[in-house]
Amino acid sequence: MELVVFVIAAAMVLVGAVGVIVRNNPVHAALSLILTLFGVAVMFVALEAHFIAAVQVIVYAGAIVVLFLFVIMLLGVDRAEDLKAEPFRLQRPLAAVLGIGTAGLVIAAVVSARDAIGSGGALQTPDLTGDGDSNIRELARSVFGDYVVAFELTSVLLVVAVVGTVMLTRRVKSGVKSEKGE
Amino acid sequence: MNEVLAVATPTTTWYLILAALLFAIGAVGVLVRRNPLVMFMCIELMLNAVNLSFVALAKRLGDIGGQTTVFFVMVVAAAEVVVGLGIIVSIMRRRPGATADDVAELKG
Numbered sequence: 001m002e003l004v005v006f007v008i009a010a011a012m013v014l015v016g017a018v019g020v021i022v023r024n025n026p027v028h029a030a031l032s033l034i035l036t037l038f039g040v041a042v043m044f045v046a047l048e049a050h051f052i053a054a055v056q057v058i059v060y061a062g063a064i065v066v067l068f069l070f071v072i073m074l075l076g077v078d079r080a081e082d083l084k085a086e087p088f089r090l091q092r093p094l095a096a097v098l099g100i101g102t103a104g105l106v107i108a109a110v111v112s113a114r115d116a117i118g119s120g121g122a123l124q125t126p127d128l129t130g131d132g133d134s135n136i137r138e139l140a141r142s143v144f145g146d147y148v149v150a151f152e153l154t155s156v157l158l159v160v161a162v163v164g165t166v167m168l169t170r171r172v173k174s175g176v177k178s179e180k181g182e
Numbered sequence: 183m184n185e186v187l188a189v190a191t192p193t194t195t196w197y198l199i200l201a202a203l204l205f206a207i208g209a210v211g212v213l214v215r216r217n218p219l220v221m222f223m224c225i226e227l228m229l230n231a232v233n234l235s236f237v238a239l240a241k242r243l244g245d246i247g248g249q250t251t252v253f254f255v256m257v258v259a260a261a262e263v264v265v266g267l268g269i270i271v272s273i274m275r276r277r278p279g280a281t282a283d284d285v286a287e288l289k290g
Contacts, residue, residue: 002191002192003190003191003192006192006196010200013200013204014200014203014204014207017204017207017208017211017227018207020207020211020220020223020224020227021207021210021211021214021215021220021224026217026219026220029219029220029223030223033223033226033227036204036227036230037226037230040230040233040234043197043200043234043237044234044237046192047197047237047238047240047241048241049237049240049241049249049252051249052233052237052249052252052253055253055256056233056256059256059260060226060230060256063260064226064259064260064263067263067264067267068219068222068223068263068267071219071267071270071271072219074271075270075271075274075275075278076278091213091214092214094213095210095213095214096210098209098210098213099206099207099209099210099213100206102202102205102206102209103202103203103205103206106198106202106205106206107199107202107203110195110198110199110202111195111199114195117194117195117198117239117242135249138246139246139249139250139253141246142246142247142249142250143250143253146247146250147250147254150254154254154257154258157257157258157261158257158260158261160261161260161261161262161264161265162264164265164268165264165265165267165268168265168268168269168271168272169268169271169272
């Protein structure tokens with residue numbers, strides 16, 4: 001059963017990821033990205049990270065991809081990019097070599113360390129399993145206990161990001177004198 | 183058949199290999215694509231690959247700290263997307279259809 005879930009979710013993840021980089025229409029790439037994000041959310045559920053899975057769907061699929069689609073459609077940059085034209089010679093082959101090299105090296109490291117990380121079977125973790133909301137309780141104790149300063153700092157980060165974006169994208173009204181000759 | 187399924191239970195190694203593949207696909211996308219929006223999506227792919235390996239190891243080690251890290255990564259990714267899309271909007275407004283090759287100077 002777990003095997004079936006893993007295979008289906010892995011297929012979703014890989015098909016979506018390949019779709020992001022080969023579809024030449026940005027809207028199609030964004031929809032492929034949603035497929036990948038849902039596959040990763042399924043894997044989070046399979047790994048008993050229920051709260052993170054919910055956040056993945058809400059924040060990534062629900063907010064970030066919608067933000068991408070908003071920008072694509074507001075700017076009208078949804079015309080297809082010509083993927084046949086290669087701007088620099090050797091760019092694609094070098095990128096492929098780097099991608100295969102990265103994947104190969106990381107997979108070799110993981111496989112060579114499989115005894116240390118235990119490929120013989122997933123370890124039972126009593127504090128992460130149990131009744132339905134124990135995962136959320138554990139995570140809350142961690143976020144609001146050990147990492148509460150970092151949690152407060154993320155709120156500052158979000159406010160800075162929002163204010164910075166408003167400053168970046170605001171249009172200066174023609175009647176108002178602008179300070180930098182915009 | 184049931185014995186085969188019992189033996190072939192996905193382990194932490196499988197998740198880590200999948201995360202490596204996802205990261206490599208995202209890296210190739212950043213290098214190959216020239217539309218800044220699609221490059222951003224590929225960065226999201228790479229972030230998700232790292233999140234997947236964090237959660238897999240959190241399960242394996244029985245440590246909730248991995249999931250906490252994923253939580254903070256998601257917050258920072260959201261802030262990063264907001265700022266990055268703001269920059270892309272202001273670039274595109276000045277030069278419609280700009281690709282990554284056209285953005286060679288800081289003052290658009």
